[in-house]
Amino acid sequence: MNKANGRTLYRIPKTGKISGVCAGIADYFNFETWLVRVLAISILLLGGGGPVVVIYVALWMILDIKPESTTHAKGHKDIEVKKKVWQAGEPAKRALHDVNSQFYALEIRLQRLERHVTSDNFDLKREINNL
Numbered sequence: 444m445n446k447a448n449g450r451t452l453y454r455i456p457k458t459g460k461i462s463g464v465c466a467g468i469a470d471y472f473n474f475e476t477w478l479v480r481v482l483a484i485s486i487l488l489l490g491g492g493g494p495v496v497v498i499y500v501a502l503w504m505i506l507d508i509k510p511e512s513t514t515h516a517k518g519h520k521d522i523e524v525k526k527k528v529w530q531a532g533e534p535a536k537r538a539l540h541d542v543n544s545q546f547y548a549l550e551i552r553l554q555r556l557e558r559h560v561t562s563d564n565f566d567l568k569r570e571i572n573n574l
Contacts, residue, residue: 453509
């Protein structure tokens with residue numbers, strides 16, 4: 444739809460309750476999804492029912508479904524830390540735990556690689572390939 448700051452407004456049915464419109468708006472503005480849902484329901488209940496329903500259905504029909512998120516090697520995703528309570532992302536402690544587990548997995552892979560490269564079997568295979 445509209446690109447602002449390199450971001451596109453999509454709907455996200457996987458994390459949405461009905462069609463993912465509120466989840467897409469929350470993702471676009473970097474808010475928690477529950478906050479957007481509460482805001483939409485509050486406006487609906489406080490007398491803005493007609494416009495909210497019309498806008499929701501229109502966005503449901505207009506917005507594309509968000510493509511699968513990009514991941515890095517071995518399925519690792521970017522970690523976003525929330526700075527304020529209403530923003531989307533992980534709390535700092537959870538993000539630190541995730542980063543720590545990713546570094547631990549990389550450390551194990553590096554140890555295995557070093558063990559293989561320094562083994563006699565590696566030197567033997569290299570000599571055979573050089574023949």
